[in-house]
Amino acid sequence: MNQSAVMQEWLATAPDWILSLPKWAYDQCYAFFKSFIYDDRYLIFVKGLGNTLKLTFLALLLGIALGVVVALVRVSWDKYGAGQPLSPGKFLLGLANAVSKVYLTVIRGTPVVVQIMIIFFVIMANSNNKMFAGVVAFGVNSGAYVAEIIRGGIMSIEGGQFEAGRSLGFGYTQTMWYIILPQAFKVVLPTLVNEFIVLLKETAVAGYVGLTDLTRAANIIRGVSYQDFMPLLGAAAVYLIMVMFFTWLMGKLERRLRTSEH
């Protein structure tokens, strides 16, 4: 890295007013220049941000899909499993319930960093698709938490709602789909948003398998620019802004959902 080349370009591009700033402010401007502007380093940062968003949203979708299925298996088993005579249906449900319980225990009992490394370096050893491994790892991890959140939501809906659906002639699945789940989702929405925010920040460990997310991008810039403060501050600021934005967005959505009941 040629420090003087950086300095030359800095002096050529920096507007005069910056040169007349006090030393501490001037130094920060120069650090910012080295971290993001010089050599278009901000592009690394933008790419990392894009990967973080892509990873989070895809993992979220996978997590919700998995979570709903596991929650339904657990709830259905509690409702219909025990006390019923043995049948092929009960056997399959029991098996699914046992698998779900193992899944919840293992996933919630081990660190996500270890999980993503096992998935990328062991299970998907023959593939180099880091994004795919990341989506699977974070989706499967998030699914375990989402499952318990949704299960709690389903159980919070009065039994009378279920009976009303069944009494009209809806089957178990239809009652769940049309009547229970929409209400349960509304109840758990704030908790799901929280899980989403946790997920967004947790993807910061994706760098362990070489996926260039926002955090790894900041780290790469740190390496090439010899700057610590600016790249890390930038990453932190972008995470914070995203979290604040999604919190605000969900607040709006929640208020809109709530108006349908008043």
Add this chain to the structure above:
Amino acid sequence: MSTEAIIRVEGLEKHFAGGAIKALTGVDLQIARGEVLVIIGPSGSGKSTLLRCLNLLETPTHGRVFFEGADITDPKADINLHRRKMGMVFQHFNLFPHMTVLRNMTLAPMKLLHRSPAEAESEARALLARVGLSDRADAYPSQLSGGQKQRVAIVRALSMNPEVMLFDEPTSALDPEMVGEVLDVMKQLALDGMTMAVVTHEMGFAREVGDRVVFMDGGAIVEEGVPERIFSAPTHQRTKDFLSKVL
């Protein structure tokens, strides 16, 4: 009223908590097409459990339930098909809070009977007009009074064109001034010839609208007969004790 039994119950027993609680201890009962059967009795007598066994919201421990001649307690029977023809009204209304009144009423006809949205809506609006709630079609349940909620619950059940209506203490959760409007709807339904099984504490309704009254105690039917006789000349001591407390 024809004498054909639309519902027949044989040797019905229901145990809870693995047999520790015997809610029903052997009930035999028939309900004729067009009949209004009123089930009365002290709390814990098993009358709600009996009603809930009729559409299998409770699974009987022993005994059988026949609906239109078919044994619906047979594991091979498709209970969902039978329930479409058995409307149920609950003590706590159980309207779907995330749907408008109209949606509450059109969901089942559209999804189960494959009515078009327009058909389902016009039928729902006609039913709402019958119970004087035409102007509440787009309201959410939380915007309704208790009496209005229960009237909507009744027409929601009616939207499936049931053969029989089951009422599980439909006025017990209502403020006293709203009981009348719900009973009026039920009375009109009875006059229109609907087969009804009603669990209630409204003795006035039982006497005026009921074709037959069943008195239950301790999970069994103690006495049954026309309202006149049950209320003026009960033969069992337990019936007398109960009526002396509630009348």
